[in-house]
Amino acid sequence: EAQVTQNPRYLITVTGKKLTVTCSQNMNHEYMSWYRQDPGLGLRQIYYSMNVEVTDKGDVPEGYKVSRKEKRNFPLILESPSPNQTSLYFCASSYGETQYFGPGTRLLVL
């Protein structure tokens, strides 16, 4: 089944404790992206990747890092999480215009 998976689905952590949210797709898509979704603000892009070893900042990259060492994986790294990074995070991949989304990761930073 074609899909985008994210782990973990839910995460509670404390300020400053490094964490990684994994994202994997099995559709051989070149493009992958991370979004955060906050009430009333819609989806805001954090980082995106056009292909392996090619990443670029989206609209809200501060406090996040990404890497793209393999085509299928695009992890999101929060080196020192802060409470304002509490949000719902989505990974997406695409080949053309249509994006395919993962199920989301709900993060709470205390």
Place this chain on the structure above:
Amino acid sequence: SQQGEEDPQALSIQEGENATMNCSYKTSINNLQWYRQNSGRGLVHLILIRSNEREKHSGRLRVTLDTSKKSSSLLITASRAADTASYFCATDGDSNYQLIWGAGTKLIIKP
């Protein structure tokens, strides 16, 4: 950056009625897409309409695009309880791969 703005922000209708939601955008586009999001879940692509198209249908969905007004509408006919969700429009950004999202319309279908 946020380009699309959905209207209304929330809509509550009776099952069986038609639901119409609108999206306005600011810059010229190549295409516009509509996505659905069930509560707290990932977005699902519904339909894409290109800038040279005026109307497109998919099942109970009808999308129109007016590039002169920089607006699009999504019509869901004969609504069902399962249509309860948030609906987002997205326009292409600097490349076909980057999408610019609106804040969404929350649709509630009352049984």
